[in-house]
Amino acid sequence: MPSLKKVTKTGNEVFAEAMRQINPDVVAAYPITPATEIVQIFSQFVADGLVKTEYIAVESEHSAMSACIGSSAAGARTMTGTSAQGLALMWEMLYIAAGLKLPIIMAVVNRALSAPINIHCDHSDTMGARDSGWIQIYSENVQEAYDNLIQAVRIAEHPDVRLPVMATTDGFILSHCLEVAEILNDSDVQSFVGIPPERPTVLDFDKPITLGALDLQDYYFEHRRQIAEAMTRSIKVINDIADKYAKLSGRKYEFFEKYQLDDAEYAIVLIGSTAGTAKDVVDKLRSQGKKVGLLKIRVFRPFDYMKVRQTLENIKVIGVMDRADGLNAYCGPLYTEICTSLYESEKKPALANYIYGLGGREVKEQDIETIFDDLFKIGKEGKTVTTKYIGVR
Amino acid sequence: MPSIKELAKRKEKFVSGHRLCPGCGAGVVARLVMNAIDKPVVVGCATGCLEVSSTIFPYSSWDTPFIHSAFENAAATVSGVETAYRSLKKQGKIDKDVVFVAFGGDGGTYDIGLQSLSGAAERGHKMLYVCYNNQAYMNTGIQRSSATPKGASTTTSPAGKVIPGKIQFSKDIMGIMIAHNIPYAAQTIPGRWNDITNKVEKAINTDGFSFINVLSPCRLGWPHKPEIAMEITRLAVETCFWPLYEVIDGKYKLNYKPKEKKPIIEWLKIQGRFAHLLKPGNEKIIEGIQQEVDRRWENLLKKCESSV
Numbered sequence: 212m213p214s215l216k217k218v219t220k221t222g223n224e225v226f227a228e229a230m231r232q233i234n235p236d237v238v239a240a241y242p243i244t245p246a247t248e249i250v251q252i253f254s255q256f257v258a259d260g261l262v263k264t265e266y267i268a269v270e271s272e273h274s275a276m277s278a279c280i281g282s283s284a285a286g287a288r289t290m291t292g293t294s295a296q297g298l299a300l301m302w303e304m305l306y307i308a309a310g311l312k313l314p315i316i317m318a319v320v321n322r323a324l325s326a327p328i329n330i331h332c333d334h335s336d337t338m339g340a341r342d343s344g345w346i347q348i349y350s351e352n353v354q355e356a357y358d359n360l361i362q363a364v365r366i367a368e369h370p371d372v373r374l375p376v377m378a379t380t381d382g383f384i385l386s387h388c389l390e391v392a393e394i395l396n397d398s399d400v401q402s403f404v405g406i407p408p409e410r411p412t413v414l415d416f417d418k419p420i421t422l423g424a425l426d427l428q429d430y431y432f433e434h435r436r437q438i439a440e441a442m443t444r445s446i447k448v449i450n451d452i453a454d455k456y457a458k459l460s461g462r463k464y465e466f467f468e469k470y471q472l473d474d475a476e477y478a479i480v481l482i483g484s485t486a487g488t489a490k491d492v493v494d495k496l497r498s499q500g501k502k503v504g505l506l507k508i509r510v511f512r513p514f515d516y517m518k519v520r521q522t523l524e525n526i527k528v529i530g531v532m533d534r535a536d537g538l539n540a541y542c543g544p545l546y547t548e549i550c551t552s553l554y555e556s557e558k559k560p561a562l563a564n565y566i567y568g569l570g571g572r573e574v575k576e577q578d579i580e581t582i583f584d585d586l587f588k589i590g591k592e593g594k595t596v597t598t599k600y601i602g603v604r
Numbered sequence: 605m606p607s608i609k610e611l612a613k614r615k616e617k618f619v620s621g622h623r624l625c626p627g628c629g630a631g632v633v634a635r636l637v638m639n640a641i642d643k644p645v646v647v648g649c650a651t652g653c654l655e656v657s658s659t660i661f662p663y664s665s666w667d668t669p670f671i672h673s674a675f676e677n678a679a680a681t682v683s684g685v686e687t688a689y690r691s692l693k694k695q696g697k698i699d700k701d702v703v704f705v706a707f708g709g710d711g712g713t714y715d716i717g718l719q720s721l722s723g724a725a726e727r728g729h730k731m732l733y734v735c736y737n738n739q740a741y742m743n744t745g746i747q748r749s750s751a752t753p754k755g756a757s758t759t760t761s762p763a764g765k766v767i768p769g770k771i772q773f774s775k776d777i778m779g780i781m782i783a784h785n786i787p788y789a790a791q792t793i794p795g796r797w798n799d800i801t802n803k804v805e806k807a808i809n810t811d812g813f814s815f816i817n818v819l820s821p822c823r824l825g826w827p828h829k830p831e832i833a834m835e836i837t838r839l840a841v842e843t844c845f846w847p848l849y850e851v852i853d854g855k856y857k858l859n860y861k862p863k864e865k866k867p868i869i870e871w872l873k874i875q876g877r878f879a880h881l882l883k884p885g886n887e888k889i890i891e892g893i894q895q896e897v898d899r900r901w902e903n904l905l906k907k908c909e910s911s912v
Contacts, residue, residue, distance in 0.1 A: 236691040239684060265691040267683065270723030274680035277720065280673050281648065281684025287691055289684075307673050413669035413685060414698060416644045421664035423672035425656045 215393040215460070222350070222385035225357040225392055226292065226318040226378075227252035231262055232400035233364055235316075236287035239267035239278035244330045245382045246294035246320040253292075272297035276304035276315075283313035284422055286412035288364070291315065294382060295322035295336045302340070308375045309344025309438060311422060314367035314407075315375040317345075318360055321483070321534075322382040323570040331571020332382035334482060337511075338535040338544045344438050346376040346445055347512040351468075351486045353390035355509070356380045358462055361395075364404045365452045371444045373410065381484040383571065395460060403459055442513050449510060466515045468507040469522060471497060475504030477586045478523065480549055481532040482508045485567075485574050489532075492579040503583055508545065516552045523549070524556040528586040532601075534568045542598050561589050567601040578602050605802050611639050615667075617647075622658040622665040627830020629820030629837065630654045632794040633736045634707065637816075638668070640804035645703040646689075648682035650712030651675035653743040654736060676716040679724035679733055682706040686729045703808045704731035710751035711741045714775050725784040725813045732807045732814045735777065738822040746825040750775040753845075754893055756877040758825070763880035768889055773896050781815040782851050788814035790850035795837035799848055799859060806850070819846045826875040836874065843871045844901040849908065856907040865901075868894045 220228065226249045230238070238257075240250040257266045267282075269275045275291050283289040293301065298319060308315050323329040324336055337347055346366060350356040359378040367376040380386050395403075411420050426434055449466070457463035468486070471493050472478060479489055486507040496503045506522060523529060533543025542550075546564040553559060565582050568574045578601050589595060606614075617638040624631040630653050638645070646669045649655040655672045658665040673681045686704045693699070708717050713735040721733060740758050741747040748761035754773045757763035761770040781789050788810040790803040800818065807814035819840055821833045828836050840846035843866045848859040869890055872878040881889055 236695070237684070237688050239687070263691070263695060265687045265694075267687050267727065269680065269683075270719060270726070274677060274683075274720050274723050277673060277677035277680035278684030278687065281671060281681040281686075282688040282691075283684075284671050285646075285685045285688035285692070287688035289688070303674055304677070311673070413646050413671050414689060414692070414702070415669065416700065419667060419669045421659050421666050421670040423670075424659040424661040424664060426661045430661045 215395060217391055218394050219389050219391050220353060221387050221389055222353050222356050222380040223248035223320070223387065224252060225353050225394070226360055226380070227256070228394060229357050229360040230290055230318070231256045232395070232397050233290070233361065233404055234262050234401065235264055235290045237265050237267065237282040237289045238291060239269050239275045239282065239289070240291045240293070241269050241272045241275045241297060243272070243294045243297040245322060245386045246292050246297070246318070248386070249292040249318055272300040273304060276301040276308060279315045280304060280308050280311065280313055283308070283315050284311065284412065285414045286410070288407050289315050290317065292318040294320040295324055298336045298340060299324060305340055305343040305345060312373040312438070312441070313375060314373050316360070316363045316367050317375065317377045319377045319379040320382045320386045321379050329570040330382070332384050333534045333569045333571070335535040337377065337379055340377070341512055341544065344374060344442065345512060346374055346510070348376065348378045348510050349482045349508065350378065350380050350385060351484055351507060353385055354392040354462070356385060357392055357394065358456065358460065358464065361400055361403065362452050362456050362464070366445065366449055368407045369448045369452070370408050372441055372448050374438070374441050374445060384484045393460070399459060403456070446513050446515055464509060466510040466518060467522070468509060470505040470507065472504035472506060472522065474502060476502040476527040477583060477590065478504045478506060478526045479530045479532055479579065479582060480506045480508065480523070480545065482511065482545060483534060485532065485534070488574060488576055489579050492576050492583065496583060514548050519549065519552040520556050523553060523560060524558045526560045528561045528563070528590045530563050530565055530582045530586045532565045532567055532582070536566050536569065546598070561595050563589060563596045564598040565601045566598060572602050574602060605798065605805060608797065611801065614639050614642065617641070617645065617666065617668040618658070619665050619667050621663060623660065624653065624657040625823055625830070627821070627823035627833045628653070629738060629794050629822065629833055630736045632834070633734070633818050633820050634658070636794055636797055636800050637705065637734055637804050640801040641703050641705070641808055643703050643808070644700050645705055646671070646682070646685055648672070648678050648685065648704070648706040650678035650708035650717055652709035652712055654707055654709070656743060675712055677720045678706040678708045678712060678717060680720040682731050683724040683727065683729040686731050704729070706731060706733045708733065708735055709743070710735060710737040710739055711749045713737070714751045714777050715749050722784065725781060725786050725815065728812050730812060732804065732816065735815070735817045736820040737817055738820045738825060739774070740822070740825050742822045742825045751777070754896065755872070755881050755889055757880060758877065768880060768886060769877070778817055782854070785854065786815060787812040787853050788850070791817045791846065792848055793819045793837035793841060793846060795834040796848070803850060826877050828875050832874065839866070839871050839874070842866045843868050843897065845871055845897050847901060847904055849904060855911040856904070857911065858904065858908040868897050
């Protein structure tokens, strides 16, 4: 086991630290709250000569992703960071990064989208990017954020995948809060990420390529299909890389984390930092003899429907907590995925959806207890409920 | 500068088989620009006529590395390629001396791409940005842009019963780019191969960002007879509508002064987009256009004189 160093850092600081250790060829980024610190800290690393990186201080997030696309197309290991409106401004280019099969790695700090303007946490920004062809890995805490960003490099660049990856933290809750995390040695991170596997680039003059060609009715569909297949193949790659990372760090990550779930009758499914609070509630209810558990989704894209079904189908009642609203007059985005996962199951647990924490609205243990109470009631009365909003006036 | 014989012997990097219209300026511009570059070159292109007509999968007219990502970001995209190159070169992973060129139409340059262009120019990437300026959104069906000249009828500034085509004069993109204090900016036409070749050669040998604005005739949008495409660009120069000049480190230099400045109507009357202006009652509009052409020309002459 390589030596590890315990540090006290914020989510933004560990993202920047991971970027320093990854030492990418190019970073192109633009400031945005609450992700600004990542690029500020990283700029200092560049200014102090601690990295070999060429840093492009672009004039917008649209140009940030455009420059990342150019850089990655040239074969450079390329990273960026953003949040909320910045991610929204990148929208067009997110699809193009994935469509051109470019392994760009992005640190995202989850924040609510305008309007009304708000700088605090929810998942509406990245949920909107869920169909863009980017792999999405969410973090419960600062440690996971660090570990996820390092693994993201190998996942993105794997020849079976070659898709961009975003690793995220919850805005302010993780980005600005100090936590203790274990940091790997620089040399271990360097040998883990290794030299990027070869791929065609626009700096190859012996075999010049035309990248971003016009695809009409005769080829577009096949090329989009290739992206879908890469996303499917990435499931195995993500697990393989998690195994390799476990050997290095002692921390093993799955697509999702089960907490007290094996014999649970009532469970909550959620994404991100609220898992920490939910685990405390599960412990409390368990001590009262209640069979409750938690499923924390870590990798949202690709979504491992089969595994989620196998994991959840024996639960009696499931409450899905969404930190983003689908605005579809029905439910949030995570609920849709969980519902889809369970459709093929003969057992079909009862499901309920809870929208919470929009715009950084605090979620307390009491809120999660209320949800469990609701699940108990559904279990008793056998009635499903429509989507409920938690903690809203 | 190479002779035309030498140019003809160079290996073409923009090759035949593209599907641009007969009489289109963009293909001539691309070929002349590429021929002027006798080094390994990476080309980026904004979405537009040149890109969609030259890269229809699985074919490509680019016998050199080429990248297109979107409409408004050719400068940002190529700035990323150029930065990656610098990073890899510093690390000893590439040793070639490489040139970077971005092509954008006037829409992708004057309008939607202006921010990305400004950003790349301000950051000083070593790249050449070429605007092939056909003065409207020709690829999407001849809509007005801020490069469209006053009086031109387009599909979104049509000549009607009460509005006589585009109301505004074109944006001064050269002034905007020069205000970025870039080391090289120039205006040229494909109708003078030596002028454009010379300028591209200067631009790629400039240490920093360079910008060339090329008038590029559109036989469908202007419209004109395809066989006069090159002649029409020369007439734009003779009327002083499109002066040939360059700005090197802030110093203006006029490259050609017509012996006898032709009236603007000579240029307007051979293009369908101005046909409505020739009808009786519109003399004042033509007069106004002439005055603006004169004003801009006199301004340019003053700048050139004071730069000596």
